[in-house]
Amino acid sequence: GRIPALIDREANVAVAESGAILEYVSETLNSKLLPSKEEDLEKHLLYKQWIYWQVSAQGPMLGQSMYFNRIAATQGNTDPFSIARFGKEATRCLQMLDDQLALSGGPFLFGEEVSIVDVACFAYAASAYWACVDISGMKNLYKWLETLHERPSFKTGLTIPFARPAFFGPPWASEDEIQAEITENSSQFKIEKK
Secondary structure, eight states: OOSSEEEETTTTEEEESHHHHHHHHHHHTTOTTSOOTTTOHHHHHHHHHHHHHIIIIIHHHHHHHHIIIIIIGGGTOOOHHHHHHHHHHHHHHHHHHHHHHHHHOSSBTTBSSOOHHHHHHHHHHHTTTTTTOOOTTOHHHHHHHHHHHHSHHHHHHTTSSOOOGGGGOTTTSOHHHHHHHHHHHHHTOOOOOO
Protein backbone atom coordinates (compact mmCIF):
# COMPACT_ATOMS: atom_id res chain seq x y z
CA GLY A 1 0.00 0.00 0.00
CA ARG A 2 2.98 2.41 -0.30
CA ILE A 3 3.56 4.95 -3.06
CA PRO A 4 5.96 5.34 -4.73
CA ALA A 5 6.37 1.65 -5.36
CA LEU A 6 7.96 -0.58 -7.96
CA ILE A 7 7.06 -4.19 -8.68
CA ASP A 8 9.77 -6.23 -10.38
CA ARG A 9 7.79 -9.13 -11.74
CA GLU A 10 10.90 -10.96 -12.99
CA ALA A 11 12.42 -11.04 -9.51
CA ASN A 12 9.03 -11.27 -7.81
CA VAL A 13 9.76 -8.39 -5.42
CA ALA A 14 8.17 -5.08 -4.55
CA VAL A 15 10.19 -2.04 -3.53
CA ALA A 16 8.74 1.06 -1.88
CA GLU A 17 10.19 4.50 -1.14
CA SER A 18 11.97 6.63 -3.71
CA GLY A 19 15.54 6.18 -2.43
CA ALA A 20 15.20 2.40 -2.21
CA ILE A 21 13.66 2.29 -5.70
CA LEU A 22 16.50 4.35 -7.17
CA GLU A 23 19.09 2.08 -5.54
CA TYR A 24 17.31 -1.09 -6.62
CA VAL A 25 16.94 0.00 -10.25
CA SER A 26 20.53 1.26 -10.45
CA GLU A 27 21.99 -1.88 -8.92
CA THR A 28 19.73 -4.26 -10.85
CA LEU A 29 20.53 -2.62 -14.18
CA ASN A 30 24.21 -2.03 -13.32
CA SER A 31 23.64 1.65 -14.08
CA LYS A 32 26.50 4.11 -14.21
CA LEU A 33 24.29 6.41 -12.14
CA LEU A 34 25.41 4.46 -9.06
CA PRO A 35 28.81 2.80 -9.43
CA SER A 36 29.04 -0.61 -7.80
CA LYS A 37 31.09 -1.10 -4.64
CA GLU A 38 33.57 -3.14 -6.64
CA GLU A 39 33.90 -0.46 -9.31
CA ASP A 40 34.41 2.52 -6.99
CA LEU A 41 33.67 2.00 -3.29
CA GLU A 42 34.31 5.63 -2.31
CA LYS A 43 31.95 7.02 -4.96
CA HIS A 44 29.36 4.30 -4.26
CA LEU A 45 29.23 5.23 -0.57
CA LEU A 46 29.31 8.98 -1.27
CA TYR A 47 26.32 8.72 -3.60
CA LYS A 48 24.40 6.58 -1.10
CA GLN A 49 25.07 9.12 1.65
CA TRP A 50 23.60 11.84 -0.53
CA ILE A 51 20.57 9.69 -1.40
CA TYR A 52 19.91 9.17 2.30
CA TRP A 53 20.33 12.92 2.88
CA GLN A 54 17.78 13.56 0.15
CA VAL A 55 15.16 11.25 1.65
CA SER A 56 15.78 12.35 5.25
CA ALA A 57 16.38 16.10 4.83
CA GLN A 58 15.79 17.68 1.42
CA GLY A 59 12.53 15.90 0.61
CA PRO A 60 10.91 16.26 4.03
CA MET A 61 11.96 19.90 4.54
CA LEU A 62 10.74 21.04 1.12
CA GLY A 63 7.63 18.89 1.48
CA GLN A 64 6.75 20.49 4.82
CA SER A 65 7.40 23.96 3.43
CA MET A 66 5.07 23.15 0.52
CA TYR A 67 2.41 21.84 2.90
CA PHE A 68 2.37 24.82 5.24
CA ASN A 69 2.58 27.38 2.40
CA ARG A 70 0.45 25.82 -0.33
CA ILE A 71 -2.11 23.68 1.48
CA ALA A 72 -2.60 24.73 5.10
CA ALA A 73 -2.24 28.48 4.47
CA THR A 74 -4.52 28.45 1.42
CA GLN A 75 -7.18 26.81 3.57
CA GLY A 76 -6.90 29.50 6.22
CA ASN A 77 -4.59 27.57 8.56
CA THR A 78 -1.57 29.84 8.59
CA ASP A 79 1.15 28.73 10.99
CA PRO A 80 3.94 31.37 10.94
CA PHE A 81 6.29 29.28 13.08
CA SER A 82 6.06 26.22 10.80
CA ILE A 83 6.26 28.31 7.63
CA ALA A 84 9.43 30.01 8.90
CA ARG A 85 11.03 26.85 10.30
CA PHE A 86 10.51 24.65 7.26
CA GLY A 87 11.25 27.51 4.86
CA LYS A 88 14.60 28.06 6.60
CA GLU A 89 15.45 24.34 6.56
CA ALA A 90 14.39 23.98 2.91
CA THR A 91 16.60 26.94 2.02
CA ARG A 92 19.51 25.36 3.93
CA CYS A 93 19.09 22.11 2.00
CA LEU A 94 19.01 23.88 -1.35
CA GLN A 95 22.07 25.92 -0.35
CA MET A 96 23.87 22.63 0.34
CA LEU A 97 23.15 21.58 -3.26
CA ASP A 98 24.32 24.95 -4.56
CA ASP A 99 27.53 24.60 -2.54
CA GLN A 100 28.09 21.03 -3.81
CA LEU A 101 27.66 22.20 -7.40
CA ALA A 102 30.23 24.96 -6.80
CA LEU A 103 32.61 22.42 -5.26
CA SER A 104 32.23 19.92 -8.12
CA GLY A 105 32.44 22.53 -10.86
CA GLY A 106 29.22 21.12 -12.35
CA PRO A 107 27.33 20.81 -14.47
CA PHE A 108 26.11 17.98 -12.20
CA LEU A 109 26.36 17.48 -8.45
CA PHE A 110 29.57 15.45 -8.74
CA GLY A 111 31.07 16.95 -11.87
CA GLU A 112 30.78 16.01 -15.51
CA GLU A 113 28.47 12.99 -15.31
CA VAL A 114 24.89 12.85 -14.11
CA SER A 115 24.48 10.57 -11.09
CA ILE A 116 21.77 8.93 -9.06
CA VAL A 117 22.08 11.87 -6.66
CA ASP A 118 21.09 14.33 -9.41
CA VAL A 119 18.06 12.14 -10.10
CA ALA A 120 17.15 11.89 -6.42
CA CYS A 121 17.51 15.61 -5.65
CA PHE A 122 16.10 17.15 -8.82
CA ALA A 123 12.33 17.05 -8.31
CA TYR A 124 12.33 18.67 -4.87
CA ALA A 125 14.97 21.21 -5.83
CA ALA A 126 13.01 22.06 -8.97
CA SER A 127 9.94 22.57 -6.75
CA ALA A 128 11.61 25.30 -4.67
CA TYR A 129 9.06 27.75 -6.05
CA TRP A 130 6.20 25.58 -4.77
CA ALA A 131 7.89 25.49 -1.35
CA CYS A 132 8.10 29.31 -1.44
CA VAL A 133 11.90 29.22 -1.30
CA ASP A 134 13.80 31.91 -3.19
CA ILE A 135 16.75 30.41 -5.06
CA SER A 136 17.57 33.51 -7.12
CA GLY A 137 20.89 33.87 -5.26
CA MET A 138 21.83 30.22 -5.80
CA LYS A 139 23.35 30.56 -9.25
CA ASN A 140 24.87 27.06 -9.41
CA LEU A 141 21.60 25.46 -8.37
CA TYR A 142 19.58 27.47 -10.88
CA LYS A 143 21.94 26.55 -13.72
CA TRP A 144 21.77 22.87 -12.69
CA LEU A 145 17.97 22.99 -12.69
CA GLU A 146 17.94 24.53 -16.17
CA THR A 147 20.34 21.84 -17.41
CA LEU A 148 18.27 18.99 -16.00
CA HIS A 149 14.96 20.47 -17.19
CA GLU A 150 16.38 20.21 -20.73
CA ARG A 151 17.59 16.59 -20.52
CA PRO A 152 15.14 14.31 -22.38
CA SER A 153 14.97 11.71 -19.59
CA PHE A 154 14.19 14.36 -16.96
CA LYS A 155 11.60 16.01 -19.25
CA THR A 156 9.88 12.66 -19.64
CA GLY A 157 10.00 11.96 -15.92
CA LEU A 158 8.27 15.25 -15.19
CA THR A 159 5.22 14.10 -17.16
CA ILE A 160 4.66 10.88 -15.19
CA PRO A 161 1.93 10.28 -14.16
CA PHE A 162 1.05 13.75 -15.53
CA ALA A 163 2.78 17.11 -15.91
CA ARG A 164 2.52 19.68 -13.12
CA PRO A 165 4.68 22.58 -14.34
CA ALA A 166 3.19 25.00 -11.80
CA PHE A 167 5.22 23.27 -9.08
CA PHE A 168 8.34 24.64 -10.77
CA GLY A 169 7.07 28.19 -11.19
CA PRO A 170 8.27 30.64 -13.81
CA PRO A 171 9.64 30.16 -16.45
CA TRP A 172 8.19 26.63 -16.59
CA ALA A 173 4.61 27.71 -15.86
CA SER A 174 2.43 30.77 -16.45
CA GLU A 175 0.78 32.70 -13.64
CA ASP A 176 -2.62 31.30 -14.70
CA GLU A 177 -1.28 27.72 -14.52
CA ILE A 178 0.19 28.43 -11.10
CA GLN A 179 -3.02 29.90 -9.69
CA ALA A 180 -5.09 27.00 -11.06
CA GLU A 181 -2.68 24.48 -9.52
CA ILE A 182 -2.76 26.23 -6.12
CA THR A 183 -6.54 25.89 -6.05
CA GLU A 184 -6.63 22.33 -7.36
CA ASN A 185 -3.76 21.08 -5.19
CA SER A 186 -5.16 22.57 -1.99
CA SER A 187 -8.63 21.15 -2.64
CA GLN A 188 -7.20 17.61 -2.62
CA PHE A 189 -6.42 17.88 1.08
CA LYS A 190 -8.87 18.34 3.93
CA ILE A 191 -7.60 19.87 7.14
CA GLU A 192 -9.67 18.95 10.18
CA LYS A 193 -10.27 21.88 12.46
CA LYS A 194 -10.48 21.26 16.19
